[in-house]
Amino acid sequence: MSTYIGRFAPSPTGPLHVGSLLTAVASWCDARAAHGQWLLRIEDIDTTRCHAEAAEHIIRTLEHYGLWWDDQIVYQSQRHHYYQDALAVLQQQGDIFWCVCSRRELAETHSPIYTGHCRNHPHYRANAAARVLIPPNTSVTFHDAVFGEIRENIAQEVGDFVIYRRDGLFAYQLAVVVDDAEQGITHVVRGADLLDNTARQIYLQQRLLLPSPHYAHIPLVVNHIGEKLSKQTGATALTWDNANVQLWQALTQLGQCPPDTLQFEHCEQILNWAILHWQRDNIPKQFIL
Ligand SMILES: [Zn+2]
Numbered sequence: 001m002s003t004y005i006g007r008f009a010p011s012p013t014g015p016l017h018v019g020s021l022l023t024a025v026a027s028w029c030d031a032r033a034a035h036g037q038w039l040l041r042i043e044d045i046d047t048t049r050c051h052a053e054a055a056e057h058i059i060r061t062l063e064h065y066g067l068w069w070d071d072q073i074v075y076q077s078q079r080h081h082y083y084q085d086a087l088a089v090l091q092q093q094g095d096i097f098w099c100v101c102s103r104r105e106l107a108e109t110h111s112p113i114y115t116g117h118c119r120n121h122p123h124y125r126a127n128a129a130a131r132v133l134i135p136p137n138t139s140v141t142f143h144d145a146v147f148g149e150i151r152e153n154i155a156q157e158v159g160d161f162v163i164y165r166r167d168g169l170f171a172y173q174l175a176v177v178v179d180d181a182e183q184g185i186t187h188v189v190r191g192a193d194l195l196d197n198t199a200r201q202i203y204l205q206q207r208l209l210l211p212s213p214h215y216a217h218i219p220l221v222v223n224h225i226g227e228k229l230s231k232q233t234g235a236t237a238l239t240w241d242n243a244n245v246q247l248w249q250a251l252t253q254l255g256q257c258p259p260d261t262l263q264f265e266h267c268e269q270i271l272n273w274a275i276l277h278w279q280r281d282n283i284p285k286q287f288i289l
Helices: 018-033 052-064 080-092 103-108 172-182 192-207 243-253 260-264 267-277
Strands: 005-008 037-042 070-075 096-099 129-132 139-144 148-153 162-164 187-191 214-218
Touching (some): 005 018, 018 187, 018 243, 018 267, 080 129, 080 172, 139 192, 139 214, 148 192, 162 172, 187 192, 260 267
Parallel strands (some): 005 037, 187 214
Antiparallel strands (some): 129 162, 139 148
16 A cells, blocks of 8 residues: 555646646646556635635546546635634744734835734734744755755745735645645655755644655756746646647656657556656656647
8 A cells, every 4th residue: 555645736826837847747747657546736826816716626637637536626716714723823822923914014114025024923813914923044855856955045045934824814834834744745746947946844733733745856857048937928828639649748758758759649558657667757847848
């Protein structure tokens, strides 16, 4: 029995595109090659940006590509009680403070790092954000399976970060840490746009006495001038009519060298080949379209 539990955790702000397919395929193959489970979590915590139709479209697309998941789909929007409990623990430990600084006030400090203005407010205040109090020189070192050893001084590079927003929404950083632990996730394979979030998440895991999963960040797809491929830079949604070719292309980009003839097979055959031949070490550090 494998102890590997992986996950794919898209935010339903729009349909999946080529970049998100790479991440999905990489995490799926990594889990399946290890005889592990692969869970699907819809990260719809930010209700101002996410919508149910996009979530449904993502789910149908994964099905169409043969990227089947284990267990029930989990929705962050239905898990506020878990995040509330974690926030209460952090509050009890003196790890957070309540910040009422407005966006304008924060901008006027001309500092990308929070200045600590509200640090002397450990007790709940209405219309306030909860920030994690980061002691000076707090740094986190972790190993990433693609990018190697990474060290980040959270105090200098991030500062006291928000885990509960002034608009009453839990922030992504808290939700993802709580969910990964609650779902027993052992391996996180996700896009490199989240690489610089990892130190913050590990810090929260440490404060909440939660285990840290293994991390592997899949390089972002960039265009020829180095822009991240996204809806804004012209990334197109995945189509359903040539899923097999797109899967084959994703495996090729992931450095897995699938044979040419495989692209004309059904998705299931392509993925079966991928499980048998998966080499995580072959994933390149950058993709260029
Ligand atoms: Zn403040």
